[in-house]
Amino acid sequence: MIEIKKLKKSFGNLLVWDDVTFNIEDGETVAIIGRSGCGKSVLMKHINALLYPDSGEVLIDGENIHKQEYVKLRKMRHRFGVLFQGSALFDSINTFENVAFPLRYFTKQTEKDIKYNVEQALEIVGLVEAMYKETSELSGGMRKRVALARATILQPDYMMYDEPTSGLDPETSDEINQLIMEMSNSLNITSIVVTHDMHSVLEVADKVAFLDHGKLSWHGSVTEMKTSTHDELMRFVRASEYQI
Amino acid sequence: MSNELKVGLTVLLAIAAAYIGFRYMSDMPIFRQTHEVVTEFDRVDGLGVGNVVYMNGVKIGSVINIELTRESRVRVVLSIELDVDIPVDSHARLTSIGLLDGKAIVIERGVSDQYVKFGGTIEGTYVDTMMEALADRGQELGDDISESFTELNQFLLKLNKTLNEENRLSIGQSIHNIESTTNAVSQVLTSRQKELEDAISSANRILAQLDTMVDDSRPQADTLMANLKESSKDLKKISKELDQSVDQLNQILVKINNGNGTIGQLLNDPSLYQNADSISVELHKLLKGINENPGRYLRHMTLIELF
Amino acid sequence: MYALQELGKYTTLLYQALRSSTEFSTYRKNLFSELVKVGYDSLGIIMLTGVFTGAVLTIQTAYQLELAFIPLSTIGAIVSESILIELAAVISSLVLAGKVGARIATELGTMKVSEQVDALESMGFNSVSFLVVPRVLSGLLMFPVLYIVASIFGIGGGLMAGILTGAVPASDFMIGARMYFQPWNVLFGFVKSFVFGFLITSVACYKGYFASGGAEGVGKSTTQATVLGCMFVLLADFLLATLLL
Numbered sequence: 001m002i003e004i005k006k007l008k009k010s011f012g013n014l015l016v017w018d019d020v021t022f023n024i025e026d027g028e029t030v031a032i033i034g035r036s037g038c039g040k041s042v043l044m045k046h047i048n049a050l051l052y053p054d055s056g057e058v059l060i061d062g063e064n065i066h067k068q069e070y071v072k073l074r075k076m077r078h079r080f081g082v083l084f085q086g087s088a089l090f091d092s093i094n095t096f097e098n099v100a101f102p103l104r105y106f107t108k109q110t111e112k113d114i115k116y117n118v119e120q121a122l123e124i125v126g127l128v129e130a131m132y133k134e135t136s137e138l139s140g141g142m143r144k145r146v147a148l149a150r151a152t153i154l155q156p157d158y159m160m161y162d163e164p165t166s167g168l169d170p171e172t173s174d175e176i177n178q179l180i181m182e183m184s185n186s187l188n189i190t191s192i193v194v195t196h197d198m199h200s201v202l203e204v205a206d207k208v209a210f211l212d213h214g215k216l217s218w219h220g221s222v223t224e225m226k227t228s229t230h231d232e233l234m235r236f237v238r239a240s241e242y243q244i
Numbered sequence: 245m246s247n248e249l250k251v252g253l254t255v256l257l258a259i260a261a262a263y264i265g266f267r268y269m270s271d272m273p274i275f276r277q278t279h280e281v282v283t284e285f286d287r288v289d290g291l292g293v294g295n296v297v298y299m300n301g302v303k304i305g306s307v308i309n310i311e312l313t314r315e316s317r318v319r320v321v322l323s324i325e326l327d328v329d330i331p332v333d334s335h336a337r338l339t340s341i342g343l344l345d346g347k348a349i350v351i352e353r354g355v356s357d358q359y360v361k362f363g364g365t366i367e368g369t370y371v372d373t374m375m376e377a378l379a380d381r382g383q384e385l386g387d388d389i390s391e392s393f394t395e396l397n398q399f400l401l402k403l404n405k406t407l408n409e410e411n412r413l414s415i416g417q418s419i420h421n422i423e424s425t426t427n428a429v430s431q432v433l434t435s436r437q438k439e440l441e442d443a444i445s446s447a448n449r450i451l452a453q454l455d456t457m458v459d460d461s462r463p464q465a466d467t468l469m470a471n472l473k474e475s476s477k478d479l480k481k482i483s484k485e486l487d488q489s490v491d492q493l494n495q496i497l498v499k500i501n502n503g504n505g506t507i508g509q510l511l512n513d514p515s516l517y518q519n520a521d522s523i524s525v526e527l528h529k530l531l532k533g534i535n536e537n538p539g540r541y542l543r544h545m546t547l548i549e550l551f
Numbered sequence: 552m553y554a555l556q557e558l559g560k561y562t563t564l565l566y567q568a569l570r571s572s573t574e575f576s577t578y579r580k581n582l583f584s585e586l587v588k589v590g591y592d593s594l595g596i597i598m599l600t601g602v603f604t605g606a607v608l609t610i611q612t613a614y615q616l617e618l619a620f621i622p623l624s625t626i627g628a629i630v631s632e633s634i635l636i637e638l639a640a641v642i643s644s645l646v647l648a649g650k651v652g653a654r655i656a657t658e659l660g661t662m663k664v665s666e667q668v669d670a671l672e673s674m675g676f677n678s679v680s681f682l683v684v685p686r687v688l689s690g691l692l693m694f695p696v697l698y699i700v701a702s703i704f705g706i707g708g709g710l711m712a713g714i715l716t717g718a719v720p721a722s723d724f725m726i727g728a729r730m731y732f733q734p735w736n737v738l739f740g741f742v743k744s745f746v747f748g749f750l751i752t753s754v755a756c757y758k759g760y761f762a763s764g765g766a767e768g769v770g771k772s773t774t775q776a777t778v779l780g781c782m783f784v785l786l787a788d789f790l791l792a793t794l795l796l
Contacts, residue, residue: 045669048673050669050672050673070677074675074676074677075675077672077673077674077675078674078675080673081673082669082670082673084666084669084670085666086665086666088665088666088667088669088670089667090662090667090670091661091667101674102674102675105576105577105676106674106675154674247583247584247586247587248583250586250587250591251583251586251587251590251591253591254586254590254591254594254693254696255590255692255696258696258699258700259699261699261700261703262699262703265699265702265703266734266737268729269631269728269729269732270729270732270734294734
């Protein structure tokens with residue numbers, strides 16, 4: 001369980017958000033939504049301490065991740081898988097090595113086991129045929145899927161997706177959404193999805209956190225959102241082409 | 245080729261190259277094996293690691309370590325070429341290579357049949373070099389030398405003052421003149437050498453004769469002087485008689501002038517007359533001179549007589 | 552103020568690198584690939600730099616000493632001592648600031664702006680240990696190696712130029728070079744290359760690691776890494792000369 005309490009962050013004099021408080025229960029999928037530049041990705045990066053807040057805390061199963069020694073912090077980070085916006089594949093190594101990367105450094109698996117696990121992971125995302133391709137030869141959707149395979153290879157407890165469908169065609173977006181659901185259902189992973197794609201939200205999320213005007217503007221389940229009368233939230237939801 | 249292999253190769257080659265280059269540049273044997281010999285000195289001032297070891301003037305190794313011992317002597321470890329054997333009774337001597345250069349160690353070979361083993365010790369002696377000896381007496385010498393130089397300097401200054409441009413010119417000219425004169429004299433002497441030699445030898449001879457003559461003639465000269473005195477008295481008498489003769493002659497001449505007798509006829513010949521006239525003039529002069537300074541004539545006469 | 556802040560960030564990064572330098576298993580693989588990139592792959596350019604530095608130095612020294620009544624061996628002494636004490640370390644470092652420094656800054660900058668550094672961190676890697684330590688270490692280890700190569704090829708180039716132009720016969724050149732050879736100068740050159748290696752790689756890592764602003768930001772940090780690297784090399788050269796000579 002992740003508890004976010006009174007989190008505040010600013011870059012220099014620019015306040016990103018203040019007083020952000022909400023909980024993420026194990027097994028649920030939370031969508032963090034909001035307009036571009038409202039600090040969704042920044043909030044996400046606070047959860048696994050890639051960024052540090054000005055005040056407030058993030059508790060992972062009761063432990064404040066921002067107060068940990070670096071060695072302990074890295075152990076805690078092992079519980080997170082992150083799919084970055086631009087996939088963040090290591091372009092000096094090929095697809096197979098990218099997926100095998102965490103296995104090589106954090107497990108003592110033999111080469112045979114590594115190969116088996118990588119094949120399994122790539123099969124889930126449907127990219128076994130691209131196993132030995134260079135990352136530069138991959139399309140945007142393929143990169144996302146390779147990155148997803150890499151992020152889940154160590155079987156994390158939490159998955160965080162930073163704009164997983166942005167820049168993809170609707171069909172590929174759907175495929176990615178399916179994968180996200182598959183991950184959270186079959187592996188019982190708690191997911192945090194940062195997005196502004198309402199289609200994604202409606203498809204994958206159980207709960208929604210809406211960031212607006214430098215604060216957590218609305219927080220609740222998707223069903224509650226559908227009946228909400230919150231002005232800002234409604235304006236944001238209606239701006240997308242999907243009807244509720 | 246794996247990365248590890250590439251890195252290993254690069255580093256190994258670089259270290260090997262550095263090792264060889266360093267040994268080569270600092271005059272150490274590159275591959276040859278060496279053995280070590282230890283020696284001790286009271287002091288090693290200026291000796292350093294890498295200094296050369298000579299034997300009979302041939303370089304046979306170098307100094308590889310210098311350290312102080314407990315007995316406050318200096319222990320020097322030498323690396324010696326493997327094929328050079330050093331008898332156990334050899335001893336090492338510390339010397340300077342040049343006045344200002346570094347030190348070197350010279351090993352004087354002993355006569356023993358036994359040779360120093362690896363790490364063995366030979367005796368070392370420290371010899372005061374010229375520079376050290378100089379340094380000991382340096383202060384004293386320095387003062388003297390500086391004093392001398394000061395004086396020399398002052399002298400030179402004075403000399404310089406004296407030798408202003410004008411003086412220098414005239415001195416130069418003088419020297420030039422002297423030179424030419426000497427040359428001329430020299431020339432004359434050369435050309436007239438024979439004559440000069442003759443002259444000198446004859447002069448010598450004359451002087452020698454004169455000497456003997458003067459000695460021989462002293463009594464004669466004395467008598468001569470006495471004679472001369474008498475002669476001058478006589479001459480006065482002669483002079484009076486000559487006066488009388490002249491009167492008589494005048495009388496005769498008057499008669500002749502009148503053309504009386506044969507003489508008178510004779511006198512009509514003018515040349516005869518002229519002759520007689522000049523004779524008489526001469527005679528007159530002579531008589532006058534004798535009258536005035538009779539000694540002069542008399543001396544001449546005696547000198548002529550003497551020769 | 553800004554400069555102080557930069558210095559603080561730089562020092563913090565170095566401190567992190569020092570602290571995480573014990574995690575050898577994390578960066579072992581990267582270290583070897585970096586050693587190859589910094590050392591092995593730079594051998595060619597360093598040899599070329601060395602040969603031409605030495606050759607030019609010989610020809611110009613010979614030209615400048617032409618009229619004076621100075622033994623030819625002096626040229627050898629001047630060339631070899633200049634190369635050992637100064638040029639082998641400084642000129643090759645300036646070349647490597649362009650080659651190695653720019654590469655490191657671009658690599659890390661690209662990784663930073665494409666979130667690869669964040670990806671590493673979020674996987675539980677120590678990104679400083681993984682990225683910075685092997686690069687700085689390979690600078691420390693390989694620059695002295697490259698100094699040796701540059702020295703040997705520099706003196707060799709000087710020797711060749713002397714022979715080929717007829718300015719100095721080989722024997723005279725080497726007599727001079729050996730007569731005035733001082734081990735301390737080599738040690739000094741070694742220390743220099745060590746310091747320069749550290750400066751160039753650490754500045755490049757710093758500039759790359761804190762790059763921001765997309766492709767343009769990466770370009771900016773690459774330029775800064777090269778320029779700052781060269782400046783620090785010259786500054787350090789001056790400081791070392793005043794401190795150690």
